[in-house]
Amino acid sequence: MSKLLRELRPVYVVGIGWHRYQNPSETSYVTLGLTAIRAALADAHIEWPVVESTYIGTALLGMAAGRAMLKHLGASGRPLVHVENASASGSAAFRHACIEVAAGISDVVLAVGCDKRNPVVRGFTRTGIDNLADDAIVPFTHFALLTNEYATRHRVKPEDIALVAVKNHGNGAKNPNAQRQKARTLEEVLAGKPIAGTLTALQCCPVGEGAAAVIVASADAIKRYGIDASRAIRVASSAAASERPVSASDADATLTRETIQRALHEAQITADDLDVLEIHDAFTIEELLYTEAAGLCPEGAAVHALKAGEFDIGGRCAVSASGGLIAMGHPIGPTGIGQIAEITLQLRREAGPRQQPNARTGLAHMVGLGSVCYAHVLQRDS
Amino acid sequence: MSDASLPLLKPALYARGERAPVLLGGRCECGHIFFPMQTFGCERCGRFGKALQPMQLRGHGRLRAAATVHVHADEKRPTPFTVGTIELDDGPVIRTLLLNASPDHAAPGTEVEAMFVEVETSDGEKVLDLRFRPVVS
Numbered sequence: 001m002s003k004l005l006r007e008l009r010p011v012y013v014v015g016i017g018w019h020r021y022q023n024p025s026e027t028s029y030v031t032l033g034l035t036a037i038r039a040a041l042a043d044a045h046i047e048w049p050v051v052e053s054t055y056i057g058t059a060l061l062g063m064a065a066g067r068a069m070l071k072h073l074g075a076s077g078r079p080l081v082h083v084e085n086a087s088a089s090g091s092a093a094f095r096h097a098c099i100e101v102a103a104g105i106s107d108v109v110l111a112v113g114c115d116k117r118n119p120v121v122r123g124f125t126r127t128g129i130d131n132l133a134d135d136a137i138v139p140f141t142h143f144a145l146l147t148n149e150y151a152t153r154h155r156v157k158p159e160d161i162a163l164v165a166v167k168n169h170g171n172g173a174k175n176p177n178a179q180r181q182k183a184r185t186l187e188e189v190l191a192g193k194p195i196a197g198t199l200t201a202l203q204c205c206p207v208g209e210g211a212a213a214v215i216v217a218s219a220d221a222i223k224r225y226g227i228d229a230s231r232a233i234r235v236a237s238s239a240a241a242s243e244r245p246v247s248a249s250d251a252d253a254t255l256t257r258e259t260i261q262r263a264l265h266e267a268q269i270t271a272d273d274l275d276v277l278e279i280h281d282a283f284t285i286e287e288l289l290y291t292e293a294a295g296l297c298p299e300g301a302a303v304h305a306l307k308a309g310e311f312d313i314g315g316r317c318a319v320s321a322s323g324g325l326i327a328m329g330h331p332i333g334p335t336g337i338g339q340i341a342e343i344t345l346q347l348r349r350e351a352g353p354r355q356q357p358n359a360r361t362g363l364a365h366m367v368g369l370g371s372v373c374y375a376h377v378l379q380r381d382s
Numbered sequence: 383m384s385d386a387s388l389p390l391l392k393p394a395l396y397a398r399g400e401r402a403p404v405l406l407g408g409r410c411e412c413g414h415i416f417f418p419m420q421t422f423g424c425e426r427c428g429r430f431g432k433a434l435q436p437m438q439l440r441g442h443g444r445l446r447a448a449a450t451v452h453v454h455a456d457e458k459r460p461t462p463f464t465v466g467t468i469e470l471d472d473g474p475v476i477r478t479l480l481l482n483a484s485p486d487h488a489a490p491g492t493e494v495e496a497m498f499v500e501v502e503t504s505d506g507e508k509v510l511d512l513r514f515r516p517v518v519s
Binding site: 127129130131132133134135136137138140141144145146147148149152153193194195196197245 | 392394395396414418420422425426446447448449450451452453454455456458459463465466467476477478479489490491512
């Protein structure tokens with residue numbers, strides 16, 4: 001019989017760290033990654049040799065980038081593996097780190113995401129099957145089309161959709177690890193450079209560079225290494241899926257709905273229990289599609305909920321309190337791991353000016369090109 | 383007007399039909415209709431090889447969404463241009479370039495049809511490529 005993560009031994013996030021997400025620079029990826037890992041080790045109050053295994057979420061650094069980075073922590077001889085799953089590379093690395101601890105193979109495992117912006121070859125362009133105009137349809141074009149479809153179906157205006165960016169830039173302004181740390185008015189968002197359809201530059205995530213690290217551990221390890229159990233956050237569920245052929249409805253939203261439902265069910269909660277939600281808001285339209293798909297509000301009602309402040313910090317469920325991909329940034333490999341770290345911060349009540357009051361339960365969601373989808377629920381014990 | 387005798391840019395994807403261009407799709411024994419034609423395997427049921435047979439799809443459908451692109455990295459594709467999501471009458475949903483598709487003429491639900499336009503390859507050769515445009519009634 002197959003088992004859910006929750007049915008194996010408990011896994012806890014015990015250490016988190018970042019290198020700020022930022023515009024492309026001369027900084028070596030080694031510096032980016034080591035900064036995040038050392039911050040996570042310091043946060044957990046453990047030393048590097050304690051870490052038994054490492055999962056590296058990266059899509060853009062090239063083959064075998066990881067050991068050249070990890071060896072500078074003192075080469076411990078422990079196993080490492082690179083995980084590439086497009087935008088969800090970090091989420092995938094985290095899931096497999098959790099599985100390794102839950103299965104009892106290791107007690108302390110690192111998931112680190114590290115990337116710098118580099119030219120991308122999308123593998124599906126090499127299948128040998130030609131296409132009409134895929135060279136003209138990049139991710140933002142895909143989401144401009146979905147924006148047009150959503151706006152028509154639910155009769156919402158471009159300025160309604162842009163409100164997502166206003167909220168998320170406001171949250172990013174309170175996050176020292178965000179790439180964009182400037183609050184924006186609706187006028188500024190709408191007046192920005194037009195990209196595709198009604199999407200403007202400030203409604204699209206910046207792809208820069210950075211790193212995020214999360215250390216997961218078993219209850220045994222928490223005891224053995226004297227880790228502060230009151231700051232350990234339980235990984236309550238892990239769900240992953242890939243796209244199936246669906247005809248009428250939108251593939252990314254359908255995939256998100258199914259994956260989040262599985263994560264909520266495994267965690268034995270409903271969407272109403274979520275206090276914080278980090279979502280794949282690479283483009284404004286995605287937050288509307290996915291908050292609806294997550295079950296936070298009925299289909300077509302996300303703009304109404306957004307306007308009512310339900311998704312603000314202090315609202316019913318803080319959506320993208322970190323700033324989300326739109327403001328915090330989307331350096332690819334780090335993104336999914338940074339979401340887990342943000343939720344951990346929130347559930348520990350250590351998020352400072354962007355703290356969601358009394359946050360107890362959070363969910364992290366990512367979609368990767370293909371499409372693939374991940375959802376993880378984190379929960380504090382009391 | 384384009385010269386109808388010019389070679390096609392992507393002859394594996396479309397052909398001159400009797401009256402209008404057709405798309406070269408396929409049909410699986412399970413009934414799944416897809417575009418473009420391939421024999422790797424059916425996305426719905428996994429049958430492969432001879433279970434997948436070529437099927438000409440009518441170059442006609444309805445627009446589900448359109449977007450005019452203002453920023454594009456590839457200089458060979460100068461902006462602005464308009465792309466659309468089209469539900470073909472035969473089933474598959476495709477994405478491709480539109481012509482005469484300003485938001486006024488190309489609201490979701492608009493009937494669209496395939497046509498050929500003359501384009502130049504990187505070698506300077508004149509060829510025909512496929513576009514979709516709103517049907518003028």
